[in-house]
Amino acid sequence: MRENIMAITGPTSGIGRETALALANQFDRIVLLVRNLNKGEVLKQEIETKLPVKIDVIHCDLSELSSIESAANKMKEKYDSIDCLILNAGIVSLTKQETKDGFEMMMGTNYIGHFYLTHLLLPLVLDSETKQVVVVSSNGYKFAPLKAPYFKRRKFNPVTNYGQSKLGTLYLMQTLYDSYHEEGLKTTAVHPGAVSTNLGKTPKNERFGNLVYKVLTPYFLTAEEGSFSTVMAVKFPEKYNGKYMHNGKILKVQKHGNDIDARTSLMTATLDVLNLTHL
Ligand SMILES: NC(=O)c1ccc[n+]([C@@H]2O[C@H](COP(=O)([O-])OP(=O)(O)OC[C@H]3O[C@@H](n4cnc5c(N)ncnc54)[C@H](OP(=O)(O)O)[C@@H]3O)[C@@H](O)[C@H]2O)c1
Numbered sequence: 001m002r003e004n005i006m007a008i009t010g011p012t013s014g015i016g017r018e019t020a021l022a023l024a025n026q027f028d029r030i031v032l033l034v035r036n037l038n039k040g041e042v043l044k045q046e047i048e049t050k051l052p053v054k055i056d057v058i059h060c061d062l063s064e065l066s067s068i069e070s071a072a073n074k075m076k077e078k079y080d081s082i083d084c085l086i087l088n089a090g091i092v093s094l095t096k097q098e099t100k101d102g103f104e105m106m107m108g109t110n111y112i113g114h115f116y117l118t119h120l121l122l123p124l125v126l127d128s129e130t131k132q133v134v135v136v137s138s139n140g141y142k143f144a145p146l147k148a149p150y151f152k153r154r155k156f157n158p159v160t161n162y163g164q165s166k167l168g169t170l171y172l173m174q175t176l177y178d179s180y181h182e183e184g185l186k187t188t189a190v191h192p193g194a195v196s197t198n199l200g201k202t203p204k205n206e207r208f209g210n211l212v213y214k215v216l217t218p219y220f221l222t223a224e225e226g227s228f229s230t231v232m233a234v235k236f237p238e239k240y241n242g243k244y245m246h247n248g249k250i251l252k253v254q255k256h257g258n259d260i261d262a263r264t265s266l267m268t269a270t271l272d273v274l275n276l277t278h279l
Contacts, residue, residue, distance in 0.1 A: 228247060
């Protein structure tokens, strides 16, 4: 019998870490896709001492296309199928930055990185028993309709750019659903809530980030609570198939989040920039 395998990006902190811990007893093997191998190894040991699941740690920096490619190649060598792929990693950058490949950092990491990883791993997912992709998006998408140019921005606004990257991930889920649900793919996007994590605490803005979290923590969910939506999506693939969900409740997506022309335009531009013919 084939192993039941889950792969997750961004499991070394916050919501992703709690998601990996909560789902560890549901799978035979969990693949931790991490940008920091040391943190990945610490988590591997922690999970393996608690539960009889096998853990693999693979380096995957979503802000670098070559790193994503090499992670996907390793996975294709090691596994015949991936039952559940969770696109969880994310960053908030308060300053204007670019990825190595020249994309605005949040769009490049949160959206393009996950798009490319999904493209490369989709054959493994479609070859599995469960065939599931869960996207951790955000209600931040509400602040930010998308229009070209998508990947390089003259003006920078952390809230708008973050929201646009998360709208991109919502469009990614919708495109996956439209293109592959007839092949049995189950896909869901979730909003985890406002959660106290390390999001936004980059070395450059750590003091500001800590202050914000200190003031707002009483109003935020814990990371464990924040993982609930992802865990629900994984446990009930049919129920939330093609939906945007929070805490088990299907959310109505705002008009621009359902704009098929805007979505098609972003998808076409993404395929172009990645030199791909299809997702
Ligand atoms: N917190 C919230 O209130 C909230 C609300 C809505 C949506 N979300 C979404 O929830 C997801 C998880 O965020 P979180 O709040 O748990 O934040 P977090 O504590 O900062 O965790 C983010 C994870 O992403 C990883 N990551 C960051 N940049 C990466 C890169 N270039 N390549 C690979 N991995 C990378 C981090 O790795 P390191 O451990 O190495 O830093 C970490 O494991 C994100 O998609 C975020 O947009 C969060």
